Amino acid sequence: MIQLKKFGEVCDFVRGPFGGSLKKSCFVEKGYAVYEQQHAIYDQFSEIRYFVDQEKFNEMKRFELKSNDLIMSCSGTMGKVAIVPKNVKRGIINQALLKLTPKDFLDVQYLKYWMSSPDFDERIQENTVGAAIKNVASVKVLKQIDVPIPPLEEQKQIVALLDKAFIAIDQAKANIEKNIANAKELFQSKLNNIFSQKGESWEEKSLGELGKVSMCKRILKKQTTPDGEIPFYKIGTFGKEPNAFISKEIYDDFRSKYSFPKKGDILISASGTIGRRVIYNGEPAYFQDSNIVWIDNKEELVTNEYLYQFYGVCDWNPSKGATISRLYNADLRKIKISFPSIKNQKEIVPKMVKLNKQTTQIEANYVKKLKDLEELKKSILQKAFAGELTQKEIIA
Numbered sequence: 389m390i391q392l393k394k395f396g397e398v399c400d401f402v403r404g405p406f407g408g409s410l411k412k413s414c415f416v417e418k419g420y421a422v423y424e425q426q427h428a429i430y431d432q433f434s435e436i437r438y439f440v441d442q443e444k445f446n447e448m449k450r451f452e453l454k455s456n457d458l459i460m461s462c463s464g465t466m467g468k469v470a471i472v473p474k475n476v477k478r479g480i481i482n483q484a485l486l487k488l489t490p491k492d493f494l495d496v497q498y499l500k501y502w503m504s505s506p507d508f509d510e511r512i513q514e515n516t517v518g519a520a521i522k523n524v525a526s527v528k529v530l531k532q533i534d535v536p537i538p539p540l541e542e543q544k545q546i547v548a549l550l551d552k553a554f555i556a557i558d559q560a561k562a563n564i565e566k567n568i569a570n571a572k573e574l575f576q577s578k579l580n581n582i583f584s585q586k587g588e589s590w591e592e593k594s595l596g597e598l599g600k601v602s603m604c605k606r607i608l609k610k611q612t613t614p615d616g617e618i619p620f621y622k623i624g625t626f627g628k629e630p631n632a633f634i635s636k637e638i639y640d641d642f643r644s645k646y647s648f649p650k651k652g653d654i655l656i657s658a659s660g661t662i663g664r665r666v667i668y669n670g671e672p673a674y675f676q677d678s679n680i681v682w683i684d685n686k687e688e689l690v691t692n693e694y695l696y697q698f699y700g701v702c703d704w705n706p707s708k709g710a711t712i713s714r715l716y717n718a719d720l721r722k723i724k725i726s727f728p729s730i731k732n733q734k735e736i737v738p739k740m741v742k743l744n745k746q747t748t749q750i751e752a753n754y755v756k757k758l759k760d761l762e763e764l765k766k767s768i769l770q771k772a773f774a775g776e777l778t779q780k781e782i783i784a
Contacts, residue, residue, distance in 0.1 A: 390538045390775050396531025398494050403462070403527050404483040405451060410440070420445040421479025423453055428461040428485060431470040436477065451480040451487065456496050458488040460503065467512040469503045471496055486527065498543040501550050502535060505769040536773045546772050553768050557761050564761075568754045575747040579701045579740060583726060590728050591689075596721025598695075599685040605646035606677040611638060618672050623659050623679040627666045634674055642674070649675075652692045653682045654699060658715040662704045665696060681720070690725065694733040697740045698725055 410422065415438050422438035440448075453459065453472050461468040463484040481487050490496050502508060515529045538546070586592070595601075612620055616633030625631055642648075649655060651670030656663055659679040668682075685695060702723060704715055727733060 390536045392534040393537050394531060395533040395535050398491050398535055398537060399458075399499070400489040400491075401527050401531060402451060402481070402487040402489075404481045404485045404487070405448060406483055409448065410438075410482055414440050414444050416441050421477045423459060423479055423481050423485060425461045425463065425465070425468075425482075425484045428459045428470045429465050429468040431468075433470075433473060433476050436479070438482075440480070445478075445480065448480050453479060453481060453487060454489075456490070458490070458496065458500060458503070460486040460488065462486050467503070467509055469500050471500055486530075493540055494537065495540060495543040495547060497547045497551075499535075501547065501769060502773055505773055506766045507770070507773065508533070536775075538775070550768065550772055554765065557765055561758060561761050564754050564757050568751055571747055571750045571754070575743060576701055578743055579697065582736060582740060583698060583701060585728075586726050587728065589732070590726050592724055592726045593689070594721060595683050595685075595723045595725060598690055598725070599683045601681055601717045601720050602647040602649070602684045603677045603681045604648060604675045605642045607634060607638070607642075607674065611635075618674055620674045620676070621680065622676045623657060626655075626657055626675075626680055627664055630673075636672075639672060639674055647684075649682050650684075653684070654692055654696050655680055655682050656699060656715075658720070660713065662713055662715045663699055663702060665699050667692070667696060681715075681717070683720070688730070690727050691730060691733050691737070693737045694727060695725075697737060698727075700744075 415422075417439065419439035419441045421436045422440060423433070424437070426435070427433055445452075453476060455472055455474045455476060457472045459470055459472065459481060461484060488499070490499050511530075511533050515526060537543075607620060611634055612632040613634075614632065617636045618634050618639040619630035620632040620634045621630055622632060649668040651668060653668045655666045655668055655675060657679065658681050683695070685692070702725075704723070705719065728736070
């Protein structure tokens with residue numbers, strides 16, 4: 389028989405230290421571990437970035453993690469739960485975590501599964517504050533959530549059923565993800581074959597020989613506004629929705645005086661994720677200098693449509709920075725491209741577009757299957773904690 393108990397009755401709660409308890413000066417090269425959000429989100433306890441000395445550890449001993457405790461992320465990505473394994477490195481939690489120690493009548497894996505259920509997630513989302521970064525508002529409110537508690541032996545049976553179901557689902561997901569990777573690899577291989585044909589009538593040139601590497605005039609931060617007339621795309625919003633704008637006066641002035649893409653030119657990202665492509669549609673817009681560039685290509689040699697397809701398989705080989713990749717103009721100019729006559733380019737491009745559509749559709753079908761499996765997980769969890777899950781359903 390399932391009883392409803394308050395969350396605060398079945399676990400001891402310890403919220404990570406607030407404020408300046410863990411200042412930079414506390415950290416040492418070796419010592420006691422400091423566990424963070426990443427350990428709950430990714431359910432791993434081996435990669436540790438911060439340590440404190442014996443004195444700080446003794447001062448904060450109430451935040452110590454022990455085997456079979458649970459930790460829950462409480463900021464940003466909320467409600468992710470991990471069980472502390474045996475032989476974990478001794479340490480404490482930081483302010484973004486909640487430590488839960490289940491009572492003896494509660495199976496820790498059962499509790500983790502319940503905390504992964506849609507009902508619990510809904511209650512977590514209701515108990516949040518913050519606009520940009522969400523945070524769990526109150527441990528006191530969490531403690532009042534009802535937890536379905538069957539006898540311990542029945543908890544273990546439910547865990548066994550869920551383990552069996554989720555092993556099968558995770559295997560199915562792994563197979564689908566492999567199929568997605570295979571579809572992408574096959575598409576890339578076919579495109580590479582097309583570009584490597586190099587028949588008798590084909591030419592090979594560097595991108596620098598096709599045209600000048602171009603970019604828009606620099607826009608200063610003080611020249612942008614959160615809303616306005618002309619969208620200003622930065623590297624973070626390239627190909628997405630803009631979050632900055634410039635005046636029409638600046639747009640008209642800069643467009644007339646400095647480099648500006650023509651309708652149909654292929655804009656590419658030269659920072660971060662290298663080689664993201666956007667076809668400029670001719671609508672009023674402005675683009676961040678050096679991070680978003682284009683080749684002002686001679687279309688009598690290579691069409692924009694052909695160039696777009698080439699960029700999709702190009703080996704950018706960007707220069708690696710300390711924290712970010714960058715494609716420098718000199719690197720871009722050196723990249724080699726093989727191409728046939730304009731007539732043949734116009735015959736080849738539709739085949740590549742068709743191949744891309746077919747691959748995209750295959751990927752979309754697989755992604756839908758992944759979503760369906762996630763929904764199945766939620767449904768199984770819902771039934772498990774309503775006392776409706778049976779061995780027969782798991783087999784099905």
